[in-house]
Amino acid sequence: MCAAGTITAAHAQDTIPDAARIQGIVNYLASDKLKGRGTAEKGGKTASRYVAKQFKKLGLKPVNGNSYFQDFTFDRKEHKNIPSRNVLGFLDNGAARTIIIGAHYDHLGTAALFDGKYPIGEIHNGADDNASGVAGLLELARYYVKNQGKEPFNFLFIAFGGEELGLQGSKYYTAHPLMPLDKVHFMLNMDMIGRYNPERGIGIGGYGSAEEWPAVFKDVQQPGIKFFTDAAGKGASDHHNFYVNGVPVMFFHTGGHDDYHKPTDDAPKLQAKSEASIVQLEIQLINRAMTFPVLHYVGEKN
Incomplete structure (x- = not known):
C-alpha cells in the first residue's frame, strides 16, 4: 500500500499544466548558470540542448532528419554569421494538417550583441522573457502527448x-519550413506569459487573422484569468513571421x-499559478480551434 505522500506526488505529476513544474523549468532556464541564454553564447546553446532533451523525454520526434535542431546563421549590423538554432519536436497524429506551438528560448545573455543598449557583462536572466514561454511550450507538449492519437491535427513544437x-x-x-506552411492550421506563440496582472489581464493577439477566431473564442472563460483580444497578426514576436506568410x-x-x-x-518573480491557468486557457482555445477542419486566413486590411 502506497503512503499518502506518494499518492499525492504521483497525482501532482499527472496535473497538466502544473505550476510547480512551470516554476522548476523557469528556475533552470533563468538561472545564472545559463547566463541569460544569449544567442551565440554558451548559455544559449545549453538552453537549446535542454529543450531538445525535454522534447525527447516527452516522446516528441525530430523532424529535421534525426536532429531536434535547425541550425542557422544571420547577420546583424557589423556582426556577421551569428550562429543560432531552432529546436523542434513533432507529435505525429497521422493528420493532414499541423498546429504549430512556439516560444523563443533565447534572451539577452550578457548583452554583448546589443551595441551597448544594455549593460554589457551583466547577466540578463529573462525569466519572464522568455523562460515563461518555454515552460508553457513544454506544458502544452506534455498535454498533447498524453492525448496522442486522439487529436485530428499533428503538433509541431518550436523553441x-x-x-x-x-x-x-x-x-x-x-x-525554410520543415513541412508546408499551407498545411499549418494555425500558429500559437507565447512570449512573456509569466507576470499576470489581474487589472490588465492577458492580451491575445491575432484575433483578426482567421475568420473563425470569433467563433472559437465565443463564451470561453478560465477561472482567475481575464483576457482581451487584439486583431493584429503582426507584432514584435515570432508569430509575426508566420502571419506575414499566410x-x-x-x-x-x-x-x-x-x-x-x-x-x-x-525567476522568483514568476507567477507560476497564473501561468498554469493561462496554459489551461490556451488548451481550451486550441481544442475549440480543432473543431474546425480548416481556418480561413485573413490578411491585413488596406
Missing part, C-alpha cells in the same frame, strides 16, 4: 533562437513591466 535579435529563428523557419496566429502576452530587458527579470 526559436535569435528572437531578441530580430525574430531570427521564426524568420529562418518560415523561409498562417493564422494567436499571440499570448501578459504585458510589459519594470524588469523588461533588465538583469532583474528573475
